[in-house]
Amino acid sequence: MFGEFIRWIKANGYNSKVSTDPKVLAQTTILDLSGLHIRELPDSIGAFCNLSILKLSNNRLDTLPSSIKELKALRNLQCENNLLTSIPPQIKELQNLIILNLNGNRLTTLPTELFELTKLTRLTVGTNFLTALPKEMKNLKKLLYFSCETNYIEEIPDVFELMHSLYFLDLSYNKISVLPKSLSKIAELETLLLEGNRLESLPSLSNHDMLIKLNLSNNQIIKLDIEGLEDLQILNLDNNNLTALPEEICSLSKLNYLSLSGNRVERLPECIGNLENLIELDVEENRLKELPPSFEKLKKLKNLYVQNNFLSKEQIPQLPSLEFCDLLV
Amino acid sequence: MDFKAQEIELKIICECGNTTIKEAIEIFQETTLPYKKAKKLVTKCNKTCCRRPLMALFNMVEFGEIDYEQIGFLIEQKNER
Numbered sequence: 001m002f003g004e005f006i007r008w009i010k011a012n013g014y015n016s017k018v019s020t021d022p023k024v025l026a027q028t029t030i031l032d033l034s035g036l037h038i039r040e041l042p043d044s045i046g047a048f049c050n051l052s053i054l055k056l057s058n059n060r061l062d063t064l065p066s067s068i069k070e071l072k073a074l075r076n077l078q079c080e081n082n083l084l085t086s087i088p089p090q091i092k093e094l095q096n097l098i099i100l101n102l103n104g105n106r107l108t109t110l111p112t113e114l115f116e117l118t119k120l121t122r123l124t125v126g127t128n129f130l131t132a133l134p135k136e137m138k139n140l141k142k143l144l145y146f147s148c149e150t151n152y153i154e155e156i157p158d159v160f161e162l163m164h165s166l167y168f169l170d171l172s173y174n175k176i177s178v179l180p181k182s183l184s185k186i187a188e189l190e191t192l193l194l195e196g197n198r199l200e201s202l203p204s205l206s207n208h209d210m211l212i213k214l215n216l217s218n219n220q221i222i223k224l225d226i227e228g229l230e231d232l233q234i235l236n237l238d239n240n241n242l243t244a245l246p247e248e249i250c251s252l253s254k255l256n257y258l259s260l261s262g263n264r265v266e267r268l269p270e271c272i273g274n275l276e277n278l279i280e281l282d283v284e285e286n287r288l289k290e291l292p293p294s295f296e297k298l299k300k301l302k303n304l305y306v307q308n309n310f311l312s313k314e315q316i317p318q319l320p321s322l323e324f325c326d327l328l329v
Numbered sequence: 330m331d332f333k334a335q336e337i338e339l340k341i342i343c344e345c346g347n348t349t350i351k352e353a354i355e356i357f358q359e360t361t362l363p364y365k366k367a368k369k370l371v372t373k374c375n376k377t378c379c380r381r382p383l384m385a386l387f388n389m390v391e392f393g394e395i396d397y398e399q400i401g402f403l404i405e406q407k408n409e410r
Contacts, residue, residue: 058399058402081399081402081403104381104403104406106409127381127406129410150380150381173377173380195377196377217377218377238365239375259365262375285375305366
């Protein structure tokens, strides 16, 4: 049963990493073939009917054999950093798959069959050449974690309506200018990464009262609506077109990290001192001429980046908690 | 360090700053700044360029072990885009 696979292992010198004992292979549930410079996977991979985890990352695979459909027990398939240009439609046979990692390949499209894997909870397709996501993605109702960062996607389809449990969504480094309305339906969302897109504004995020991390850096945002984000701890607004921050930002009482470097902000809100849990503030490269008096109330502030504004050292309040300020180095 | 690693070490990791992997390692080793700021020391720009290889290298420097082959792959991957 494993004869052909064992011959392949021996012929390619993978013996040090993979057993060549048929009895061991028959009971194998985890097969780690990562980092072996593999260019082609043999059809005999289909013999591993008990396999639960298959690690193929960091190889040179440009395709997966259709025999992969035989891996009926597979729950976790790792294919990061290969040269995959397509995914065989037979992937739909892997009905027990819950984790699929296709980051760092050369995929231009995803087969609709992939979205028949309705048990998927974690799907990562970042750093590929995707220009679109199919509307069939809406079938993945159990998704908890989805990343399609660093692709060429202009429009995200309205697929999130029933993804109530999604807690991590990374759409960074695409070409998105408008977000889908169904984004607001993701009740459990904790991390939303939208860095490096073409967003000028955002839909209301007020339904995302569980959001902990929001990254909007490197967009073209002019105006910000952050009402209702009472659990937010990390907010990154670097490199946008903001000229001011809304007063509502002062109500983010759990905020630890606020970054808005590379904007055109002329003054911080008077109430900035209300951010009593703020640990790090980065306002580098703005147009600040002064810091509001309430700044002295930031009792937990440890790291402060204020270079490239119109501020002098003397304007930095002496905060006992402050461990680093780039202007004072 | 083997010959292949020495060869990879001389590759340019980012066009911004025209910095080699070797030089970037030295910069990352000498700073205590977080990635976002340390990256600017390497690229001398404010863009989010060369993110994957640079971030991977920064993490490897922090971890104390450099996988040159992996960094080389990530640079190639970036150059193909």
